[in-house]
Amino acid sequence: MGKKGKRPFLLVRLNLWALALGAAALVLGAAAAAGVSAMEKPVEVPIVMYHALLKDEAYHGRYVVSPAEFEQDLLYLKRHGYTTILVEDLIAYTQGGSLPEKPILLTFDDGYYNNYLYAFPLAQKYQCKFVISPIGRYADQYTETGETNAYYTHATWDQLKEMADSGLVEVQNHSYNLHANRGGREGAGQKPGETDAQYEALLAEDLGRAQEAVKSHLGKAPQAFVYPFGAMSKASPGIVKKLGFAATMTCREKTAKVTRDPESLYGMGRYLRPTGMSAKEFFEGKLGLG
Ligand SMILES: [Zn+2]
Numbered sequence: 001m002g003k004k005g006k007r008p009f010l011l012v013r014l015n016l017w018a019l020a021l022g023a024a025a026l027v028l029g030a031a032a033a034a035g036v037s038a039m040e041k042p043v044e045v046p047i048v049m050y051h052a053l054l055k056d057e058a059y060h061g062r063y064v065v066s067p068a069e070f071e072q073d074l075l076y077l078k079r080h081g082y083t084t085i086l087v088e089d090l091i092a093y094t095q096g097g098s099l100p101e102k103p104i105l106l107t108f109d110d111g112y113y114n115n116y117l118y119a120f121p122l123a124q125k126y127q128c129k130f131v132i133s134p135i136g137r138y139a140d141q142y143t144e145t146g147e148t149n150a151y152y153t154h155a156t157w158d159q160l161k162e163m164a165d166s167g168l169v170e171v172q173n174h175s176y177n178l179h180a181n182r183g184g185r186e187g188a189g190q191k192p193g194e195t196d197a198q199y200e201a202l203l204a205e206d207l208g209r210a211q212e213a214v215k216s217h218l219g220k221a222p223q224a225f226v227y228p229f230g231a232m233s234k235a236s237p238g239i240v241k242k243l244g245f246a247a248t249m250t251c252r253e254k255t256a257k258v259t260r261d262p263e264s265l266y267g268m269g270r271y272l273r274p275t276g277m278s279a280k281e282f283f284e285g286k287l288g289l290g
Contacts, residue, residue, distance in 0.1 A: 042257035042264065045090065046287050047105040047249065048073070049270040053118040054150060060275035067118035069275060074126045076279035077104060080289070084129040086170040087224045087247050087265075094262040105256075106130040107249065107270060109174060109226060111139055114150045116159040123168045132169055133226040134160060136176030136210035139217075157217035164218050173222040173245070176210035180228075187228035189236070196235045203239050223247060224265075237266055255287070 051063040053070055060066060077084065083100035093099050108115045111134025123130055138154035147153050155163075163169035178188040185191045188206070190199045207225060215221040223246045227236070230251030240248055247265035254269035271287055283289045 040260065042259045043093070043099055043103065045085075045099075045103050045105060045256040045258050045268070046289065047107060047256055047268055047270040048287075049251065049272050050106065050108045050115075050119075051110055052112045053114045055118075056151075059151070062272060062274045065273060065275045067122065069273075069279075070119060071122050072279040073106075073273070073282070074122060074128050076283055077128070078126060080283075082289075086129050086131060087172065088170060090258055090265055091223060091246050091262075093258060094260055094265065096260070099258075107172075107226070108132045109228075110135055110179065111154050111160065111174070113142070113148055113153040113155050113159070116155045116163060117150055120163050120166075120169065124166065127168070129168045129170070131172055131224075131226075132160065132163065133172040133174035133224075134214075135174050135179040135228075136213045140213065157213075160214075161218050164220070171214055171218060171222060172224040172226055172249075173207060173210045173214065174226045175228055176206045176213065178206050178228055187231035189229075189231035190233035196239075199233070199235055200239045200242075203236075204243060207240070207243055207245075224249060227251070241266065253286075 050065060050070065052059075052065075053067050054060070054064050055066060057066070080102070082102045082104045084106055085100065085103045086105070089097070089099060089103070090105075106128070108119060108130055111132055115132055119130060122128070132155070134155060139157055139160060142148070142153045143156040143158070146156070148156075160171055164171050175188050178185075181187070183191070188203060190196075194202075211221045225240050225243075225245045225247075226249045232250070237248070246262065247268065249268050249270055251272070252267075252269040253271050256264075256268035258264050258268075271282075273282060277286070
């Protein structure tokens with residue numbers, strides 16, 4: 001032993017000191033971060049819900065707006081300093097990330113081909129982002145038939161992948177085959193008389209099938225579940241969370257308030273964008289934006 005033997009001991013002691021100091025710094029840092037996040041105001045994130053886009057006025061209504069109206073919405077948001085974000089940005093925020101000053105989410109339900117035809121080129125033109133939530137079985141069906149028709153077909157997996165790969169579009173889960181009112185069940189809601197266990201098995205099977213379909217075609221599984229028709233029961237939130245979704249969206253018209261707490265991403269409300277309103281009327285009159 002001798003000199004050589006002592007040195008390692010000294011080093012160990014120094015390392016212990018460094019560890020202790022590091023641990024103290026970590027504790028202090030965590031406390032500071034917790035203090036900051038407790039004081040932080042929730043971020044108001046308005047979420048807009050669109051369905052189909054069609055040029056033909058005869059079809060315009062609550063669930064069909066014109067591509068021109070969508071373009072006016074994008075222009076309004078640009079002019080008023082809003083930044084379109086995605087669910088992944090909200091998740092990152094709960095993990096310590098940052099959000100732009102005036103964030104907003106644009107969502108398209110059901111995955112229509114006309115979203116690919118009209119909304120995607122406009123998103124590219126203005127570099128705006130949107131979420132699309134396809135119904136798994138229809139993406140499968142039109143991928144198989146290859147039929148494209150602005151009035152009724154749904155986007156194929158190739159079209160969804162092309163949009164997702166652009167970085168402007170995020171694909172989320174809107175069920176594989178629960179987008180219906182069938183056998184006493186509304187959407188992915190719970191049937192009267194159905195036990196929570198039966199209901200959980202159904203959601204695990206159907207939502208899981210949609211997860212796998214998106215993952216196999218796009219290489220990435222959705223992180224959010226968008227309730228078809230907003231239908232849900234008391235048991236739904238717990239089950240959907242247990243299935244691994246980090247966020248859910250409903251059809252209740254309210255502004256989401258996002259905090260650093262991951263819980264704040266469940267049950268986020270959305271505003272239905274109907275036809276026949278100017279962007280100003282919709283965003284200021286209905287959503288209360290300025
Ligand atoms: Zn839907």
